[in-house]
Amino acid sequence: MEPERPHVLTFNEIKQAAERIEDGIIHTPLCEAKISKYMDYNIYLKCDNLQYTGSCSERGIRNAFVALNDEMSERGVIVPSNGNMALGAAYQGHLLNIPVTAVLPERCPPSLSQRCAELGAHVVLVGETVEDAVCYANKTNRDGSQIILTSDDPLVMAGLGTVGVEIITQLPETDAVIVPVASGGLLAATLVACKKLKCTCLVYGAECAKVPKMMKALQSGYPVSVPVIPNIAQGLSSAVVGENAFATIKGRLDRMLVVDEAYIARAVINVLERERLVADGAGVCALAAVMQGLVPELRGKRAVCVISGGNIDSGRLSRTIHRGLGVSGRLMRFAVPVPDHCKGLEVLAEAIADKRAVIKSFGTEQIWVHSDIGSTWANVVVETANEENALALKEHLRNLYPTVKFAVFDVDEKHKMR
Amino acid sequence: MEPERPHVLTFNEIKQAAERIEDGIIHTPLCEAKISKYMDYNIYLKCDNLQYTGSCSERGIRNAFVALNDEMSERGVIVPSNGNMALGAAYQGHLLNIPVTAVLPERCPPSLSQRCAELGAHVVLVGETVEDAVCYANKTNRDGSQIILTSDDPLVMAGLGTVGVEIITQLPETDAVIVPVASGGLLAATLVACKKLKCTCLVYGAECAKVPKMMKALQSGYPVSVPVIPNIAQGLSSAVVGENAFATIKGRLDRMLVVDEAYIARAVINVLERERLVADGAGVCALAAVMQGLVPELRGKRAVCVISGGNIDSGRLSRTIHRGLGVSGRLMRFAVPVPDHCKGLEVLAEAIADKRAVIKSFGTEQIWVHSDIGSTWANVVVETANEENALALKEHLRNLYPTVKFAVFDVDEKHKMR
Numbered sequence: 001m002e003p004e005r006p007h008v009l010t011f012n013e014i015k016q017a018a019e020r021i022e023d024g025i026i027h028t029p030l031c032e033a034k035i036s037k038y039m040d041y042n043i044y045l046k047c048d049n050l051q052y053t054g055s056c057s058e059r060g061i062r063n064a065f066v067a068l069n070d071e072m073s074e075r076g077v078i079v080p081s082n083g084n085m086a087l088g089a090a091y092q093g094h095l096l097n098i099p100v101t102a103v104l105p106e107r108c109p110p111s112l113s114q115r116c117a118e119l120g121a122h123v124v125l126v127g128e129t130v131e132d133a134v135c136y137a138n139k140t141n142r143d144g145s146q147i148i149l150t151s152d153d154p155l156v157m158a159g160l161g162t163v164g165v166e167i168i169t170q171l172p173e174t175d176a177v178i179v180p181v182a183s184g185g186l187l188a189a190t191l192v193a194c195k196k197l198k199c200t201c202l203v204y205g206a207e208c209a210k211v212p213k214m215m216k217a218l219q220s221g222y223p224v225s226v227p228v229i230p231n232i233a234q235g236l237s238s239a240v241v242g243e244n245a246f247a248t249i250k251g252r253l254d255r256m257l258v259v260d261e262a263y264i265a266r267a268v269i270n271v272l273e274r275e276r277l278v279a280d281g282a283g284v285c286a287l288a289a290v291m292q293g294l295v296p297e298l299r300g301k302r303a304v305c306v307i308s309g310g311n312i313d314s315g316r317l318s319r320t321i322h323r324g325l326g327v328s329g330r331l332m333r334f335a336v337p338v339p340d341h342c343k344g345l346e347v348l349a350e351a352i353a354d355k356r357a358v359i360k361s362f363g364t365e366q367i368w369v370h371s372d373i374g375s376t377w378a379n380v381v382v383e384t385a386n387e388e389n390a391l392a393l394k395e396h397l398r399n400l401y402p403t404v405k406f407a408v409f410d411v412d413e414k415h416k417m418r
Numbered sequence: 419m420e421p422e423r424p425h426v427l428t429f430n431e432i433k434q435a436a437e438r439i440e441d442g443i444i445h446t447p448l449c450e451a452k453i454s455k456y457m458d459y460n461i462y463l464k465c466d467n468l469q470y471t472g473s474c475s476e477r478g479i480r481n482a483f484v485a486l487n488d489e490m491s492e493r494g495v496i497v498p499s500n501g502n503m504a505l506g507a508a509y510q511g512h513l514l515n516i517p518v519t520a521v522l523p524e525r526c527p528p529s530l531s532q533r534c535a536e537l538g539a540h541v542v543l544v545g546e547t548v549e550d551a552v553c554y555a556n557k558t559n560r561d562g563s564q565i566i567l568t569s570d571d572p573l574v575m576a577g578l579g580t581v582g583v584e585i586i587t588q589l590p591e592t593d594a595v596i597v598p599v600a601s602g603g604l605l606a607a608t609l610v611a612c613k614k615l616k617c618t619c620l621v622y623g624a625e626c627a628k629v630p631k632m633m634k635a636l637q638s639g640y641p642v643s644v645p646v647i648p649n650i651a652q653g654l655s656s657a658v659v660g661e662n663a664f665a666t667i668k669g670r671l672d673r674m675l676v677v678d679e680a681y682i683a684r685a686v687i688n689v690l691e692r693e694r695l696v697a698d699g700a701g702v703c704a705l706a707a708v709m710q711g712l713v714p715e716l717r718g719k720r721a722v723c724v725i726s727g728g729n730i731d732s733g734r735l736s737r738t739i740h741r742g743l744g745v746s747g748r749l750m751r752f753a754v755p756v757p758d759h760c761k762g763l764e765v766l767a768e769a770i771a772d773k774r775a776v777i778k779s780f781g782t783e784q785i786w787v788h789s790d791i792g793s794t795w796a797n798v799v800v801e802t803a804n805e806e807n808a809l810a811l812k813e814h815l816r817n818l819y820p821t822v823k824f825a826v827f828d829v830d831e832k833h834k835m836r
Contacts (some may be wrong), residue, residue: 110803385528
């Protein structure tokens with residue numbers, strides 16, 4: 001499916017897709033974000049994490065599947081993916097009776113491959129990245145007898161565009177839409193849909209600063225590969241944006257936002273705690289950009305953040321929570337030398353209790369430390385109510401233990417957020 | 419507010435409440451549970467975890483607040499609570515300009531008291547349980563100048579009953595409604611509403627087996643205190659059911675379900691992973707009862723599980739996830755003696771990799787163990803794809819290391835679930 005000249009997506013293709021997939025996908029809710037009450041923005045969330053397999057990919061997959069002729073349907077499709085496309089394909093394949101081979105990276109969580117298999121897909125684990133999965137798919141399909149579906153496929157993009165159609169239908173007053181960027185298909189399609197239905201609507205993309213492939217492509221004028229560094233927004237970790245997506249976006253995108261990982265972790269927690277919704281790091285990237293203060297020009301405006309996915313396995317969710325609590329100053333890790341006399345531990349415990357912090361873990365080390373032989377180092381993790389509380393405790397500890405060491409997820413005034 | 423003769427709630431009170439609170443609460447969605455596709459039940463979820471402060475309590479609080487006269491509104495109210503009532507009161511007090519004193523147990527998570535304070539409530543931390551908080555409230559309010567609101571207050575119960583009204587309106591075909599039981603107010607009110615609007619609708623209560631106060635009350639014929647043992651469904655941990663709630667329920671409840679903690683942990687994970695919703699242990703108790711197989715008579719019927727709350731602080735959520743993964747066989751902890759020769763670790767690592775399990779943590783202990791001096795014990799936590807996978811790994815480890823020890827959250831065939 002690698003086109004000689006890239007395909008620029010049109011609104012007509014999206015309109016056709018909307019009719020074609022109508023019966024097989026969920027019209028997800030667009031709801032006012034509860035965080036709006038704490039910010040100067042009117043944020044709305046387009047909750048595509050509530051699709052059956054937890055992401056908007058299902059829309060694109062269904063559009064491509066329904067368009068297959070009988071012969072191709074029987075032969076089945078190959079879907080190289082790092083998660084969402086594979087799950088969506090497994091489920092839609094199950095509904096439409098199309099054999100699906102999901103090609104996933106070796107490192108994908110066991111529960112993901114398990115769920116694809118449960119839904120009837122043939123699962124192949126290979127390599128490190130989506131790009132490796134695509135290579136594998138091309139190699140095993142040399143005769144071209146099967147369709148290989150990626151998110152840069154024009155039919156897949158057209159299906160994804162229905163997110164944009166639904167947004168403008170659900171909230172015609174939308175001033176701006178912010179879209180997470182994996183390989184760019186969702187952004188390209190949403191842009192085409194929103195600009196067509198409401199020409200004044202701003203459309204922004206958001207990606208993680210660790211893998212800024214869209215920003216690099218925009219700067220270079222063509223898709224360029226960037227190193228894929230593991231990060232919280234795993235679902236956005238494509239090394240390069242799609243040719244078709246880029247051709248569609250070029251010259252028409254209002255802004256591209258590059259978001260710090262720390263804000264992505266915060267946004268995951270915020271969505272969990274305030275909205276009571278599960279979204280993955282990729283899925284909250286748009287909201288994270290707002291939280292990081294990257295869009296001051298949208299103050300007072302109605303901005304829709306697309307929550308593109310909620311496929312985070314529980315183990316990873318739990319780790320993300322800890323990171324998020326760490327960067328929000330609600331978990332704090334430090335090491336202090338506790339003198340080996342009877343009051344040593346008591347003084348430390350009292351200092352922590354004084355600031356109403358709660359001990360989460362406590363360990364000691366006597367041998368592998370650089371301190372006098374009369375001290376035991378205590379490694380402590382505590383939970384605090386908020387950043388103010390954490391800063392007060394920090395101050396207090398510094399006074400008591402001048403050599404106290406705080407862990408990397410340190411509370412930093414410049415990271416402070418309302 | 420302790421009545422001489424208990425107050426039996428009527429449908430009229432609920433109808434009045436519905437009109438009174440209309441503007442100030444969210445009509446929460448009733449959605450088909452995605453888990454239905456894996457079970458023989460048609461499960462629907464009434465998502466009251468999506469209320470602004472994450473629980474149905476807000477409905478009851480708002481009804482009581484709106485009914486206050488000007489003088490009482492000015493004096494403010496005292497709300498003893500272990501979380502949801504306090505949050506709901508803080509928020510509704512903020513909206514209606516009513517001073518709120520939230521009395522919370524000392525042990526409540528720092529983020530909870532923090533959020534109540536953020537919303538403008540005066541927060542007092544006291545004692546261990548809600549009952550301690552009630553005692554404190556009565557003591558400080560000896561002159562009776564302020565209203566003390568508990569979930570057994572008739573106005574609060576009437577407000578909670580709007581959950582039942584919405585359920586029958588949203589899904590008139592409802593065959594049964596299952597309701598989590600804290601002090602019983604929500605169950606009593608839902609029962610009155612559902613039975614009135616659809617006389618054939620079954621109404622069940624669900625509570626955690628560790629604090630079975632409603633079951634004990636039903637067996638005794640009157641409310642009796644049970645010990646409050648810490649458990650995953652913290653929000654249901656009242657020592658005793660309310661007098662008014664019990665008088666309303668007595669003789670009219672179709673069934674009371676007592677749910678194992680392990681199934682509550684599983685239900686929290688299921689709701690997170692499949693529905694992409696955050697619900698607390700108390701909130702998922704009804705769904706957990708279905709998952710435990712306690713309601714075979716509802717097979718093929720339309721059963722609505724009330725998701726009563728989603729107020730789980732992230733730290734606790736993360737711990738609940740680990741418990742849930744443990745009981746589902748997706749996390750497994752074991753200890754094996756690794757001989758001190760160069761191949762010792764390699765053999766163990768190979769055994770784990772063979773079954774595609776992923777190492778989550780690894781530690782060793784040489785001193786505090788009962789084994790020969792030539793072995794180091796390795797404490798290992800691994801993630802597996804599912805129970806089958808976990809059982810295969812267990813078998814494999816038993817063959818290699820006859821003295822292997824597995825941790826308490828062991829995979830147990832009788833806990834197996836589809």
